[in-house]
Amino acid sequence: MLSRTADNLYWLARYMERADSIARIIDAAQRLVTMPQATGETTNEWESAIATAGCVAAFKTKYEIADARTVTEFLAFSHENSASIRNCVEIARTNARAVRTALTGEMWDAINSAWYEVRGFDPNKTHGEELSRFLSVVKEASLRFDGAAFRTMLRNDAYWFSRLGILIERADATARILDVKYHVLLPEQAQVGGPLDYFQWVSILRSVSARASYHWVYRDSVKPWLVADLLILNRQMPRSLASCYENLSRYLDDLAQFYGRQGNSQRLARGMLTKLENSSMEEIFQSGLHEFITRFISENHRLGGAITEQYLT
Amino acid sequence: MELVAPKSSGSKTAAFDEMHAPDGSVRAAYAALAAWLKATPQDVLDYRRSEAEFIFRRIGITFAVYGEAEAQERLIPFDIIPRILTNEEWKRLGRGLEQRVNAINAFLRDVYSKREILRAGVVPEELVYRNDAFRPEMNHQKVPHDVYVAIAGIDLVRTNPDEFYVLEDNTRVPSGVSYMLENREIMMRLFPELFETHPVEPVESYVDDLLATLISIAPASAPREPNVAIMTPGIYNSAYYEHSFLADKLGVELVEGRDLFVKGNVVYMRTTEGPRRVDVLYRRVDDDFIDPLAFRPDSALGVPGLMSAYQTGNITLANAVGTGVADDKAVYSYVPELIRFYLGEEPLLKNVPTWRCREADHLKYVLDNLHDLVVKEVHGSGGYGMLIGPSADKATIEAFRAKLKHNPSNFIAQPTLALSTCPTLVNEGVAPRHVDLRPFVLTGRDRVRIVPGGLTRVALKQGSLVVNSSQGGGIKDTWVLDR
Secondary structure, eight states, X not given: OBHHHHHHHHHHHHHHHHHHHHHHHHHHHXXXXXXXXXXXXXXXXXXXXXXXXTOHHHHHTTOSOOOHHHHHIIIIIOSXXXXXXXXXXXXXXXXHHHTGGGSOHHHHHHHHHHHHHHHTSOGGGOXXXXXXXXHHHHHHHXXXXXHHHHHHSOSSHHHHHHHHHHHHXXXXXXXXXXXXXXXXXXXXXXXXXXXXXXXXXHHHHHHTTOHXXXXXXXXXXXXXXXXXXXXXXXXXXXXXXXXXXXXXXXXXXXXXXXXXXXXXHHHHHHHHHHHHHTOOHHHXXXXXXXXXXXXXXXXXXXXXXXHIIIIIO | OOOOOOSSTTOSSOOOBSSBOTTSOBOXXXXXXXXXXXXXXXXXXXXXXXXXXXXXXXXXXXXXXXXXXTTSXXXXXXXXXXXXXXXXXXXXXXXXXXXXXXXHHHHHHHHTTTOHHHHTTSSOHHHHHTOTTOOGGGTTOOOGGGOSOSEEEEEEEEEETTEEEEEEEEOSSOOOHHHHHHHHHHHHHHOHHHHHHSOBOOOXXXXXXHHHHHHHTSOTTSOSSOOEEEEOSOTTSTTHHHHHHHXXXXXXXXXXXXXXXEXXXXXXXXXXXXXXXXXXXXXXXXXXXXXXXXXXXXXXXXXXXXXXXXXXXXXXXXXXXXXXXXXXXXXXXXXXXXXXXXXXXXXXXXXXXXEETTSHHHHHHHHHTGGGEEEEETTOOTTOSOEEGGGOOHHHHHHHHHHHHHXXXXXXXXXXXXXXXEXXXXXXXXXXEEEEEEOEEEEOSSOEEEOSOOEEEEEOSXXXXXXXXXXXXXXXXXXXXOO
């Protein structure tokens, strides 16, 4: 397969996944700000939304204050934000057009329709209920894209590259949520935690669509260390770091077998997976949750670079 | 195509109606279709038409119109009423097309080597040497298996039951074949019942024929299963859909310039498994842009060194470089001579009589008869920059006269032909509209392949003769009956 085709597949899947993550971030922030504020608490949910989306610097060049209007505009619609939802869908579609032959008709249809739908929203009128509608459209588009890929693609390199894109992006998104919110997940938080913390924990679960899954897995009330466990080590949870690496490693091995050659990306992914498999939450908390997450983000980034170098250029 | 205007609208010479004889009766080939049209209510036809449009949009079969930022992706109007040709008619056409393309290939081989036709004085030298599309780089250059034009699109119009005229030979990068194939797919999906009552020759073998043709002209040094790729200028090109469509059907890679590189005069594509050699490149990029080292240095679409690899004989380009010299409108007027000169045969297809304004007596005639003639630029295409005398007002004609006098050799003129009409679904119902036909001729090492059919373009406006998609033309499925 052409390297450019693989690169396009990888990135269009990443951008569809990113659009979905950002929709969830906005959704979670919007719910959290409606919660009763604990006295003395100064956290600004809109600021942490920008931080989670990883675009603080870009945001600051354009706006003074992070509030519902500025953050939604920037994350959902802004042309100046290369990772705004609208840009993500647009880039995904441009990539898809360039590799039409490597996609199934159903996948093209999912991306093409998403693009038409997203373009149909007027940024100046998309607030409140209309914003919720916009966010569901985006989440449904990524479901449809994912479902179309799962149901219709041949299981060959094209499929694996698109999965790799989704998984690298997803691991990064989950890690960023943890990076911004790690302080509310520390075990000592359980004692000091007030009602606001409870809402924070629930909000984290919501931002990865795991509100219900949590209860199925732990059959317990929401505890911060269990939330951390679910997002980091629990392999049943499709957005956890462990699950992402289980699948990254698997698809990279499939690729290596298909091409008859191993490389740096297979080694890196396997190394990360082993590390996650041998970790426990106790150890992670002891050696520092924040350090662990920071390291994960940079290693995940390194794997993305290795995939690019090995296959996409 | 470019159009040719009728004698004048509402004149005594009515256009040839392909469905009805002059007495109003239905011609035999159209009998079953006419009965079906009569039995099918207009709203059903309208519904099917909107369904067809939906499918086109859904699949993303769009084209771009240059200079219209807004209409970046436009749909070409599809007419659901097919055009029907009999087997007899097609056989005659096929023989004529093959003859014509053979002569063009012989001409190209000749002008880039011995130049016998120039020395014999059959074609004036300056038409070749002063032609922008003439590539001195190709002089005495060996082209694999002497196939210069592997893919040709020949534009034809019909004026009566027995006469087809060639309007234009497209020998560079003719497009439209994806429409021929998709039109048939859509018709079979929407009107399966019509295919039960009509023995229609299939066109889908075009993709196999194209692949066989491309493989047959691989360099002699290529492996037994040569690596074929299609090269596109990219997603912003007006025919990008077609490029990706063909790559998909042929099962070959669709490459852009940046996917290729040249090392040691060999062309490689960058793949996920490392560099892979390319043996045959069906390039849908004009000569000017294929290699910034050889041609336009500002081309970002090309591959540095491609021309040198080609000259070394390590890759086949289809079509060859420099084929444009055979399809300008001044050379067009000599094609019947080419056929006589190279093949010793009489042309089976007619040329439209053409006045070459570069010749003084021709120019005088043209200037005296502007209101009856169609005047075209020698290198123009797509229906741009032409004068349609009979439908132009005085001011337009006078303005054109000045242009013509200023640079006569840039123009040719042709009489206005009465283009045939086919029944077409328009807002008012089914009505006759003018059509042309572009069949596709494939020339390989072994033989010439032509699928029975082509792209029929239709001028949707009443009385209009302009069928170009860039000027509001539509398309139709073209049926050749197998008996």
